[in-house]
Amino acid sequence: MYTRTIDYPCAIADHTEEGVKAALRWALQHVGAGQVLTLWVMQKGILNKNKFLPDLLKDADVDLAIAVGKDVYRVNGPVLAMYPLADELAYPAGAEGVMALAVVRWSDPLDTWAAEVKAEVIHSIDSSGSDTFELSGITPEPALVPEVIAGLKQITILINHNNTIAAGYERDQVVKVLRQLKMDGYDLPAKRMAEWAVANGWRHGNPKELIKLVRKANDGVRLRYRSY
Numbered sequence: 001m002y003t004r005t006i007d008y009p010c011a012i013a014d015h016t017e018e019g020v021k022a023a024l025r026w027a028l029q030h031v032g033a034g035q036v037l038t039l040w041v042m043q044k045g046i047l048n049k050n051k052f053l054p055d056l057l058k059d060a061d062v063d064l065a066i067a068v069g070k071d072v073y074r075v076n077g078p079v080l081a082m083y084p085l086a087d088e089l090a091y092p093a094g095a096e097g098v099m100a101l102a103v104v105r106w107s108d109p110l111d112t113w114a115a116e117v118k119a120e121v122i123h124s125i126d127s128s129g130s131d132t133f134e135l136s137g138i139t140p141e142p143a144l145v146p147e148v149i150a151g152l153k154q155i156t157i158l159i160n161h162n163n164t165i166a167a168g169y170e171r172d173q174v175v176k177v178l179r180q181l182k183m184d185g186y187d188l189p190a191k192r193m194a195e196w197a198v199a200n201g202w203r204h205g206n207p208k209e210l211i212k213l214v215r216k217a218n219d220g221v222r223l224r225y226r227s228y
Contacts, residue, residue, distance in 0.1 A: 010119035011102045022123040023102040027080040030100035035077030036063040040092040086191040087208035094203040112192040116199035141189035151177040166209045175223040190214040
């Protein structure tokens, strides 16, 4: 209930300076009359470490707003989201008033989200993210299988997306589906599931809570229902 489908254009780029410039150009092309370009970062320190970002915008004939972390509820125009992780992308993607979203990826390849929203790949040294995984030694998550997607669709219909899935009725609906999927022997790729959730209207901190619950299930923790 109360999902907001991503019906605006999306684009994704790698974290190279060329990728950032490409994402910025794309975002600027989507600024309409009376609109403002919003630059989103999860932490203010990202702005300090990337001083070229304000420099790139100095000559742009457009108003600029800065949004940080969870505190982005309403914007007016396109958003340039810098380096979101899978559990952070819901904050800029779910804000009211987003007309277009350009994402500069970091360690999470976000390919599941990009495929789900049909994002335009505007610059990529390796859109699969295998370069990152090879350097870090992390094993890539398996792809989502239809049965897991069906479970996510079921949860999406059942829960009220204005509420947290960390407690109450919403948590119970998530737990029921995750327990059944684990009993049926399916792999649960936590970050890919969160990416799918963001693409399909999950808001605020719920994709992050989904990752927590999935990881508990994968670790063998018996998730219990809570009264509501």
